[in-house]
Amino acid sequence: MSFDFGKNIHLTIFGQSHSKAIGAVIDGLPAGLELDMAAVDAFMARRAPGQKGTTARKESDQPVILSGLVDGKTCGSPLAVMIENSDARPCDYEQFRTVPRPMHADYPASVKYKGYNDISGGGHFSGRLTAPLCFAGAVCIQYLSQKGVKVKACLTEAGGVSGNSIKECIKAAQEDGDSVGGIVGCCITGVPAGVGDSGFDSLESNLSKVLFAIPGVKGVEFGAGFEAAAMKGSQHNDPWCFDQDGSVKTKTNNHGGILGGLSTGMPITFRVAFKPTPSIALPQESIDLASGKSTVLKITGRHDPCIAVRAVPVVEAAAALVLCDYML
Amino acid sequence: MSFDFGKNIHLTIFGQSHSKAIGAVIDGLPAGLELDMAAVDAFMARRAPGQKGTTARKESDQPVILSGLVDGKTCGSPLAVMIENSDARPCDYEQFRTVPRPMHADYPASVKYKGYNDISGGGHFSGRLTAPLCFAGAVCIQYLSQKGVKVKACLTEAGGVSGNSIKECIKAAQEDGDSVGGIVGCCITGVPAGVGDSGFDSLESNLSKVLFAIPGVKGVEFGAGFEAAAMKGSQHNDPWCFDQDGSVKTKTNNHGGILGGLSTGMPITFRVAFKPTPSIALPQESIDLASGKSTVLKITGRHDPCIAVRAVPVVEAAAALVLCDYML
Amino acid sequence: MSFDFGKNIHLTIFGQSHSKAIGAVIDGLPAGLELDMAAVDAFMARRAPGQKGTTARKESDQPVILSGLVDGKTCGSPLAVMIENSDARPCDYEQFRTVPRPMHADYPASVKYKGYNDISGGGHFSGRLTAPLCFAGAVCIQYLSQKGVKVKACLTEAGGVSGNSIKECIKAAQEDGDSVGGIVGCCITGVPAGVGDSGFDSLESNLSKVLFAIPGVKGVEFGAGFEAAAMKGSQHNDPWCFDQDGSVKTKTNNHGGILGGLSTGMPITFRVAFKPTPSIALPQESIDLASGKSTVLKITGRHDPCIAVRAVPVVEAAAALVLCDYML
Amino acid sequence: MSFDFGKNIHLTIFGQSHSKAIGAVIDGLPAGLELDMAAVDAFMARRAPGQKGTTARKESDQPVILSGLVDGKTCGSPLAVMIENSDARPCDYEQFRTVPRPMHADYPASVKYKGYNDISGGGHFSGRLTAPLCFAGAVCIQYLSQKGVKVKACLTEAGGVSGNSIKECIKAAQEDGDSVGGIVGCCITGVPAGVGDSGFDSLESNLSKVLFAIPGVKGVEFGAGFEAAAMKGSQHNDPWCFDQDGSVKTKTNNHGGILGGLSTGMPITFRVAFKPTPSIALPQESIDLASGKSTVLKITGRHDPCIAVRAVPVVEAAAALVLCDYML
Numbered sequence A, B, C, D: 001m002s003f004d005f006g007k008n009i010h011l012t013i014f015g016q017s018h019s020k021a022i023g024a025v026i027d028g029l030p031a032g033l034e035l036d037m038a039a040v041d042a043f044m045a046r047r048a049p050g051q052k053g054t055t056a057r058k059e060s061d062q063p064v065i066l067s068g069l070v071d072g073k074t075c076g077s078p079l080a081v082m083i084e085n086s087d088a089r090p091c092d093y094e095q096f097r098t099v100p101r102p103m104h105a106d107y108p109a110s111v112k113y114k115g116y117n118d119i120s121g122g123g124h125f126s127g128r129l130t131a132p133l134c135f136a137g138a139v140c141i142q143y144l145s146q147k148g149v150k151v152k153a154c155l156t157e158a159g160g161v162s163g164n165s166i167k168e169c170i171k172a173a174q175e176d177g178d179s180v181g182g183i184v185g186c187c188i189t190g191v192p193a194g195v196g197d198s199g200f201d202s203l204e205s206n207l208s209k210v211l212f213a214i215p216g217v218k219g220v221e222f223g224a225g226f227e228a229a230a231m232k233g234s235q236h237n238d239p240w241c242f243d244q245d246g247s248v249k250t251k252t253n254n255h256g257g258i259l260g261g262l263s264t265g266m267p268i269t270f271r272v273a274f275k276p277t278p279s280i281a282l283p284q285e286s287i288d289l290a291s292g293k294s295t296v297l298k299i300t301g302r303h304d305p306c307i308a309v310r311a312v313p314v315v316e317a318a319a320a321l322v323l324c325d326y327m328l
Helices: A037-047 A090-097 A106-112 A120-125 A127-146 A165-175 A203-211 A225-230 A307-327 B037-047 B106-112 B120-125 B127-146 B165-175 B203-211 B225-230 B307-327 C037-047 C090-097 C106-112 C120-125 C127-146 C165-175 C203-211 C225-230 C307-327 D037-047 D090-097 D106-112 D120-125 D127-146 D165-175 D203-211 D225-230 D307-327
Strands: A010-014 A021-027 A064-067 A079-084 A150-158 A182-189 A217-222 A240-242 A248-250 A268-274 A284-288 A293-297 B010-014 B021-027 B064-067 B079-084 B150-158 B182-189 B217-222 B240-242 B248-250 B268-274 B284-288 B293-297 C010-014 C021-027 C064-067 C079-084 C150-158 C182-189 C217-222 C240-242 C248-250 C268-274 C284-288 C293-297 D010-014 D021-027 D063-067 D079-084 D150-158 D182-189 D217-222 D240-242 D248-250 D268-274 D284-288 D293-297
Touching: A010 A127, A010 D010, A010 D021, A021 A127, A021 D010, A021 D063, A037 A127, A037 A307, A064 D021, A079 A127, A090 A106, A090 A120, A120 A127, A127 A150, A127 A307, A150 A165, A150 A307, A150 B225, A182 A307, A182 B225, A203 A217, A203 A268, A203 A307, A203 B203, A217 A225, A217 B225, A225 B150, A225 B182, A225 B217, A225 B268, A268 A307, A268 B225, B010 B127, B010 C010, B010 C021, B021 B127, B021 C010, B021 C064, B037 B127, B037 B307, B064 C021, B079 B127, B120 B127, B127 B150, B127 B307, B150 B165, B150 B307, B182 B307, B203 B217, B203 B268, B203 B307, B217 B225, B268 B307, C010 C127, C021 C127, C037 C127, C037 C307, C079 C127, C090 C106, C090 C120, C120 C127, C127 C150, C127 C307, C150 C165, C150 C307, C150 D225, C182 C307, C182 D225, C203 C217, C203 C268, C203 C307, C203 D203, C217 C225, C217 D225, C225 D150, C225 D182, C225 D217, C225 D268, C268 C307, C268 D225, D010 D127, D021 D127, D037 D063, D037 D127, D037 D307, D079 D127, D090 D106, D090 D120, D120 D127, D127 D150, D127 D307, D150 D165, D150 D307, D182 D307, D203 D217, D203 D268, D203 D307, D217 D225, D268 D307
Parallel strands: A240 B284, A284 B240, C240 D284, C284 D240
Antiparallel strands: A010 A021, A021 A079, A064 A079, A150 A182, A182 A268, A217 A268, A217 B217, A240 A248, A284 A293, B010 B021, B021 B079, B064 B079, B150 B182, B182 B268, B217 B268, B240 B248, B284 B293, C010 C021, C021 C079, C064 C079, C150 C182, C182 C268, C217 C268, C217 D217, C240 C248, C284 C293, D010 D021, D021 D079, D063 D079, D150 D182, D182 D268, D217 D268, D240 D248, D284 D293
16 A cells, blocks of 8 residues: 555555556546646656656656546546556566665565566656656646645755756766765745644655655755754744734744644745665676675666756655645 | 554544643554553653653653553553643643744644634643653554564754763753754664555655654654765665675665665664754744734743653654554 | 544544443544533433433443543544443453354454453443444534534334334333344435535445444445335436425435435435344353353343434434534 | 545546546555456456346446556556546536436536536446446455455345346336336355454445445345344344354354454345436436426436346445455
8 A cells, every 4th residue: 555645635646667557546636627738748747757867768758637637627536647658678677686776676675575576667666656746746736826835846956066066966977877866955835824734644744755755765854954953942943023914924944834733834845865866887786686696786778867856846746745635 | 633643553642731631542453462561651751751851840641541451461442541631730821822932833723723722831732742652652662572673762963962962062052041953863673674665655754754743853864864865876875785694685774774665674774853942941032913013932931951852762652653553 | 443434524432341441532623613511411311321221331421521622612633532431340241252142243353353352341342332432423413513414313113113112112122031123214404415425435335334333233224225126216216306495406305315425405314224132131042162062141231122222322423423524 | 535445455446437538546455466357357247238138338348457467467566457438428418417317416416516527427426437346346356266255246136026027127117218226135255253343444334335335325234134123132143053163153144244343254245225227218307407497307328227237246346345455
């Protein structure tokens, strides 16, 4: 039970990297929501492979609506979408059953699923499953937009550098047959105060739950995050104040727009740490489960040198999904 | 809907800081589990106030079992526990309805609950609600212990310092009427490979969901965490190897014992960032919602100078709860 | 995972017949709902034992609010209630571990819980667990009442007779050391059209789910129910018409106020069949699991001759809970 | 949130009668389950239209597996299936927005979905949505079969008659432009004692929840059902006894194989009442929502004269789904 999320909106994702199709079923959307499919396509294109500095795998990523839409508007029945997998090459992956790739799920998945897991392309552990998440996110963004909520993420660091150095750093890693990690920052504006819940359904709880479902995420922090741990209360505490229009604000935003699991009306800010792409061209140590001996693994094919690059819209999608679930 | 967690084990927490009682209902425990109540009490005592360097509030924190236990063993019916609130002083908090405390939930809670929220002692946003979580965690730890799983957390940093400096740093903050943040590291051993799920029910997803329900948590990272974002794949990737007994391991543990949302058999490691205690003795800027003017707030009473100290068993409880839910 | 219900309202019930206490946690109630505790008590008194023609067990059934209520109003935090078990006599029931009572859960419960189930008083299979359900129902009825929704059930048949004969029939059964079954009819008025859902969350799906959780329920039918199966479409179909005030109605109500899982605006009507009380004074055949031989069982103590009598408010509580979950 | 069911197995159904496709996502199946697709097809053919005495609508009903299956075996990732809608004629249904059909969901659906519901073919209220349920049921039946569990339903009554008269009764109704209701009886064998739960997750609770999701169901009863309400305890109580092999049985099965929400090891028996097909050729009274006047509606097209006929495998599917959820 792994690809279901949400209480008011309910998202179910299906598919493996090389199955006939991947897709999503979204239940709970209000009837009458007009979908701007061009905007959905544009959003999904940001995640799609084949961009500069990303994998060369060609997938149209074209979502096919199976149900839930009548004359371009949601009809109250679940919105189901399918994205066909056209560029599957299952033959490349069989070897990883016996020689698991470092930092991939090959080994634990084979234990959990007793060897029946779909190893091809990473199966349902593949980053490709973020395509239907992006579809759902794009729909949620359109709903949130009507409520004045905006979600904006960007790559703030890669391989330890920021700003203009990011591109160079990624390019250098690629040329070395290596990869780099990165950090995606995200800011959500327009959420009124009082959205969220305390306890296990706090805004942070559900945002982190969905963010950690994105392959490669190793850390999530809100507001001042880990830096807060090194601060004094007198430094960290954000004083309440009135805005010019009389609304309640804080002078600073160390709290990242959330207190007690509830939105405060300030921008919701968080940062997501992505690990370096595990598939690198450099030879790596691994083991041969058949022979019981150590071996050296050489991964061929082209891979994103920095998965955080294409993860930017995925982070936005995750955030939009969670906010939508609270605000519906 | 805020204090429910779990699929196989189902925990419901109730109560406010100054309600008649707080407590928990735990459904899904296997029948016949013998509870070591002395161990439960000892675990809860680690979280209880009145310890050196924590608040002076006296609560017996004595759990009273209401149902689910027959002759010291679980009977298959929900295990319900109540902890009476004996030291409540409701009168101190009314002022915070109009003058919200910085970095507390007073303001967003009053918006969400239209002023009907229980402001006294922080209501159900209070850290006191972690007592029933610790009860549940103590029970889960006993179950996990039978499976060879151990959960161990400790305070690794406070106010930016580590080691012996931690005590001094906290003491200095207390003397200044200030507070400091801190970091709790946690390590779970004995989890076999293949526990967890991909997608929204990944180990990281559910661990972070419960961890962010602990008041004051601002960040969660697994394995190398945010540092991974600055690393190259060739540095970060943990090579697979065979242990002396032939079992599968990794040479390093940057992945923190989880890949693809599943345990790898290596220790599961994560770090949790806590903000500085928001209640400090120093005067703070705030607003008066009645007059519409800014004001200065002086919080009296004694408060933990570093909430991360007492949060150590709470982190263990959260981790045990999540692991128990997967392993039942 | 057995005593949880609801999506918008979330009810958790705990306790066994003879545990220290039984109770409920109700999450999701809107903040600011003023509880009329006298009305709650009056509602629960209808279910309480000790009435004419019911068991003589004396329980005050007095609910103690543990949390969630401030100055008589809900505060947004879960409403937790405890009812102490004061009249427990655990010694009577041990024999049923080896000689299971006919038509009771003694045997399957002992299989499921490996003998660790609380056999005393029926454990958590006891009808006593309907007391916290009635508490929750009483609260929901107060919420629904504000929306103009009324829930009214009554005993329409017992032992195959109706009207004035019911009392005589029950009395005769009691004098014979026997028991009788009964039918409770229920009518919910004031629900506007369009409440409910299609599919697995249809009004009938959730109403029946909760109704079948009441001990002794063997059948649930809506509108014409089983009689509809013997009818022609031309007889059964309810024609749409306009009411005098222009609102949409049907001329007849064979559909019982629900079509496609949604309310139509007509009264929601259903009938619930209760089996005869399984505990009767007459000697009964059973088996001795220790000796492997058949035996004769004599159940002592006093038992309701017709459980349907006290089930009337329980049916109302179940209906109110479900409607409340949809209308919140 | 209407088409999701299950805790261990999780079924999501999507689609409308005339959407591009209908389908299902089934999460939680064990990896390595080999699907006999011929058996799945044969099962689904029993529900398919075009049989003698059913609608003439032609749908291949051919399920297309989108994901979750590798080399004919489940791989642990959700099993997604799509059935294309090839015979859609959307033009026939627009009139029902203003003139709602008696006993259909047209009117309440239009209220709930503010007119945005897909009226064509009944939208997602259509009986066609039982096709993906049958797919899921067919898969569950294969899983249960490995555990020795068999599910068998049949039409026991139609229009008030049973046995050989059923065919004649249905034929007569069809010739009259009318329809009849019916009763489907179901028996599940091979379930060991102790499966199920007490309370809201009792076997009866979840079976009825799913059964009432089938369009046209008006009543569900277990064992002696409504007849139990007219019986005495001494008649109704099933004495425990030992079978020849020493296993525990009951001499009679008025309890229908379930006590306290748990299976007893006896056959689980229940009956489901279906209303007469609401769409009949005879002219019917209705209203015109545009003019505010009463009108006469004439429904054209061919419709099943007795929906209970094709519902037989749907009842089996529903039962198998629920049992599978408990036994996984």
